Amino acid sequence: MIVDTHLHLIYRDRLAYPWLSSVPPLDADFTYDAYQREARRLGIVSTLHMEVDVAPDRIEDETDLIAGLAAETGSLLVGAIASCRPEEPGFAAYLDRTRANRLVKGFRRVLHVMPDDLSEGALFRENIGRLGDFGLTFDLCVLPHQIGKAAALADLAPDVSFVLDHCGVPDIKGGRFDAWSGPLSEIARRPNVTVKLSGLPAYGAENWTLEHLKPYFAHVAESFGFDRMIWGSDWPVCTLGGGLSTWVGTTHALLSGVSLEEKARVLSGNARALWKL
Template identity: 75%
Template sequence: MIIDTHLHLIYRDRLSYPWLAGVPALDADFTEETYAREARRLGIAGALHMEVDVAAGDMARETAMIEALAGEAGSLLVGAIAACRPEAPDFPAYLETVLATPFVRGFRRVLHVVPDDVSEGALFRENIRRLAGAGLNFDLCVLPHQIDKAIALADIAPDVSFVLDHCGVPDIKGGGFDVWKGPVAEIARRPNVTVKLSGIPAYGSESWTLEDLKPYFAHVAESFGFERMVWGSDWPVCTLGGGLSTWIDATHALLSGVSLEDRRRVLSENARRLWKVAPKA
């Protein structure tokens, strides 16, 4: 049984996605129905929707849309990780609105699409600290050279639970292991950070193999341990690296030498604990 902690849904007739124009392969509709048809066959029993960097004016509408989809018969959606702008003065009011929606289990602000100093601002950091009292996790989406920015956030908000998306976004295709490994080991020293095993097929070459992924998996496993690792599909971005079925197969292969207890932790139990969610099936 798997809980997917990183599902993106795209409905271009309902929301605005400015970044899609630069990624033609993803400039299409990716619906919950399409995802669920394949996901159920692969053992996925619940999914958290990850915000898709919609236009700022659509952030609340995205959450409302996902919650409505979750209420439809047969939906696998069990919660949402919502978009936010901690650098904005109106963040406290936005947080109060979100707290009235138990469906939201956490926040994300993609940091590699904004200047590096955005997360260093006093207001940004003050608002991140607010999440401790709210019981909401914060997903960190940064490039390897920005992991020090993520470390700084984890340090100034030790009572907030952070999740490092996509294993820290290593440049697998470009052979970026040495640049990436040190920062990942350093952020793993923070007990309030969990790593998300997701995204990495899209960072390899078109002909990536399991052997290409193994060193990266081994390093995050050694650095974080299986008690602080969760799994995410990163669908539909994973279609750039072979698709959902391919990533599930690779995941099982990577975990083949791991105890059953640790596999359960990575694939579902850690997600249940962090986001307080349960499978739908």
């Protein structure tokens, strides 16, 4: 059974997504109903919603939308990783409002599209440190050249559990393995960082194959092991590289050489332990 830790839902009639117009294939509605029909057939038994970088004034509306979907009978949704702006003075008040919501398991601030030094700000770092007091995680969505800054953030907040999204966003299409592998090995030395096995199909060439992804997966496994690895679909972004069924099938193929116990930890056990699901 699979716990999907990275589901994006897009409802353009309910929320505002400023970035969607720049990615035409994703500028559409991607609803819970569409996801769950395919997910259940693939053995996905529960999922965490990952914030979709909505307009800043709609962040809490996104959480409310997900809460409504999670409350439906038989919903796969068991938690949410909410958007946040740790660089802003209002973060502490936002945290106070949000932490009482049991659906919210952690936060993410998309960093790979922001200035590299955003996470180095004193207020940003202070606010991230607050998460440890409440057992809330922080997802790191960074490019390879930003991984060092993410590692510094993990060092400064040792009581916070960090999740490195999309295996650190390797440039598989461009074949820039070395530019990514060293920084990934370095951040893996931090015991409070877990890697998310997600996103790889979207970073490959249009005609990617399993053989293209194997070296990247092997390096992630060597660096983090299987006790600090969780799985995410990155739906609907995964549709850019074949879709949900393709990624689940590819994941099973990548994990075919590991023990059943290790596979179970990656696909569900580690996520359940991290977020107490």
